[in-house]
Amino acid sequence: MAVEVCVKAADGAPDVLGDCPFSQRVLMTLEEKKVPYKMHLININNKPQWFLEVNPEGKVPAIKIDDKWIADSEVIVDLIEKKYPNPPLSPPPEVASVGSKIFPAFVKFLKSKDPNDGTEQALLDELKALDEHLKAHGPYVNGENITAVDLSLAPKLYHMEAALGHFKGWAVPENLTHLRNYMKLLFSRESVQKTKPAKEYVIAGWKPKVEA
Numbered sequence: 001m002a003v004e005v006c007v008k009a010a011d012g013a014p015d016v017l018g019d020c021p022f023s024q025r026v027l028m029t030l031e032e033k034k035v036p037y038k039m040h041l042i043n044i045n046n047k048p049q050w051f052l053e054v055n056p057e058g059k060v061p062a063i064k065i066d067d068k069w070i071a072d073s074e075v076i077v078d079l080i081e082k083k084y085p086n087p088p089l090s091p092p093p094e095v096a097s098v099g100s101k102i103f104p105a106f107v108k109f110l111k112s113k114d115p116n117d118g119t120e121q122a123l124l125d126e127l128k129a130l131d132e133h134l135k136a137h138g139p140y141v142n143g144e145n146i147t148a149v150d151l152s153l154a155p156k157l158y159h160m161e162a163a164l165g166h167f168k169g170w171a172v173p174e175n176l177t178h179l180r181n182y183m184k185l186l187f188s189r190e191s192v193q194k195t196k197p198a199k200e201y202v203i204a205g206w207k208p209k210v211e212a
């Protein structure tokens, strides 16, 4: 039975892949494992009835595997791993949460209107910790092979780069060389290239939150 996956459509462009990092994570996982899938682009401002019937909470991503719909990227990625174990992407527990505080720190800094409130430094601290981890263990978080930790981080780092570059003229500092190389390595992977939203949609997606 074919795998079907519901992901976010771009705001104002219902036929174009949108800017949901959780959706991208699931698509990248399917791509890395070479699982064929049928993609449904969901306009989250006008959700189709059939989507709400199979997924009443109404969030994307959602996936249909073995004729059953499942939501939440974390649950979905675990399920894909069980059903399609090759190549294995489960990280060992000791690296499972590496980089996990970057996304909330990025969002706080992005929304901040006070340059002295410490949110930039808090993000820099998280990025520096990842840079040091990569220096010791890289090129990926768990070494030579990509794992689910990298697939979770890649869309978030892509959003961080696009949104902070646009709204704050900010970039990852040059001295974080391991992190910068990691981002290049990740963003050049076919699974990212095939599933990434255009930067303009990432920026448009964050705009209301920045201006709130």
Ligand SMILES: N[C@@H](CCC(=O)N[C@@H](CS)C(=O)NCC(=O)O)C(=O)O
Residues within 6 Å of the ligand: 008, 019, 020, 021, 022, 023, 044, 058, 059, 060, 061, 071, 072, 073, 074
């Ligand atoms: N924890 C969820 C978060 C999913 C999520 O927040 N999806 C957003 C788009 S990025 C969404 O569906 N928003 C529409 C809504 O909440 O109605 C996951 O990891 O899948």
